[in-house]
Amino acid sequence: MKIIAVANQKGGVGKTTTTVNLAACLAEAGRNVLVIDLDPQANASSSLGVPVVDGRSLFGILTEEEGTRSLAEQIQPTPWDRLSVITAELDLAGCEIQLAADAHRLTRLRRVLDNYRASQPATEFILLDCPPSLGVLMTNALAAADSVLVPLQCEYLALEGLAKILEMIERIKQVSGNTSLALEGVVLTMYDARTNLSHEVVNSVRGHLGNKVFETIIPRSVRLGEAPSHGKTILAYDSSGAGAQSYRELAREFLNRQG
Numbered sequence: 176m177k178i179i180a181v182a183n184q185k186g187g188v189g190k191t192t193t194t195v196n197l198a199a200c201l202a203e204a205g206r207n208v209l210v211i212d213l214d215p216q217a218n219a220s221s222s223l224g225v226p227v228v229d230g231r232s233l234f235g236i237l238t239e240e241e242g243t244r245s246l247a248e249q250i251q252p253t254p255w256d257r258l259s260v261i262t263a264e265l266d267l268a269g270c271e272i273q274l275a276a277d278a279h280r281l282t283r284l285r286r287v288l289d290n291y292r293a294s295q296p297a298t299e300f301i302l303l304d305c306p307p308s309l310g311v312l313m314t315n316a317l318a319a320a321d322s323v324l325v326p327l328q329c330e331y332l333a334l335e336g337l338a339k340i341l342e343m344i345e346r347i348k349q350v351s352g353n354t355s356l357a358l359e360g361v362v363l364t365m366y367d368a369r370t371n372l373s374h375e376v377v378n379s380v381r382g383h384l385g386n387k388v389f390e391t392i393i394p395r396s397v398r399l400g401e402a403p404s405h406g407k408t409i410l411a412y413d414s415s416g417a418g419a420q421s422y423r424e425l426a427r428e429f430l431n432r433q434g
């Protein structure tokens with residue numbers, strides 16, 4: 176079982192789109208995948224067509240609420256084979272306050288996921304969809320993950336953003352004691368082949384990080400933007416389009432890199 180945090184403290188760069196569609200493509204390729212939605216906005220949950228319901232999230236587990244469901248009991252099926260989800264809810268935002276005074280607050284998710292791993296579940300990959308803020312939820316995700324996947328939008332100042340996220344990953348590695356946290360890779364998103372800027376961003380990010388940047392580039396695609404409002408992954412919404420093809424390609428590359 177491998178736990179991958181999909182993180183970037185910048186908002187709107189394609190974290191949720193990448194989490195949901197990479198997960199869907201890994202499931203299509205025969206893998207057992209669990210998405211954990213750690214963003215109180217619950218975009219990953221609704222993108223997977225699973226309703227957001229009070230009490231169905233990691234809130235109770237993270238705040239060690241009395242009589243709360245276990246992690247395994249929080250897992251819900253999605254309409255797609257081999258793809259399940261732990262949904263988010265607005266209450267998750269309360270973790271920031273509830274956990275503020277707790278010395279173990281950074282590693283709570285890690286302890287819960289370690290227990291889950293020890294139960295030898297069929298799950299092969301867990302994708303953690305992180306919120307854009309640099310708070311307790313994102314810290315818990317990075318403290319619990321084996322690796323971090325960074326979606327990076329092909330836009331002006333992308334390199335500055337990249338430097339910031341890499342620096343932040345290093346900091347969280349130190350404070351949470353998760354020193355083996357690896358960089359799974361950087362995925363370039365919302366690429367527009369018609370602009371010089373997109374080319375320049377790809378070249379400069381590759382120049383800095385070399386093979387840590389996935390070969391696969393996710394194009395800007397209207398369909399990718401539309402699919403969530405239908406509660407569908409891109410495979411269900413527009414299976415043969417460019418967006419679906421790019422995420423399938425990303426999943427293939429991701430699996431090849433696992434060796």
Ligand SMILES: Nc1ncnc2c1ncn2[C@@H]1O[C@H](COP(=O)(O)OP(=O)(O)OP(=O)(O)O)[C@@H](O)[C@H]1O
Pocket residue numbers: 185186187188189190191192193214218305306307364365366393394395396397399400401403
């Ligand atoms: N490749 C793409 N082409 C077109 N639209 C996209 C693409 N990727 C994401 N989008 C759209 O851009 C918006 C932001 O994407 P997404 O929600 O995945 O980003 P995020 O990093 O998860 O945002 P947040 O930080 O708010 O959680 C969404 O409306 C999404 O549908």
Ligand SMILES: [Mg+2]
Pocket residue numbers: 190191192214218305306
């Ligand atoms: Mg998101």
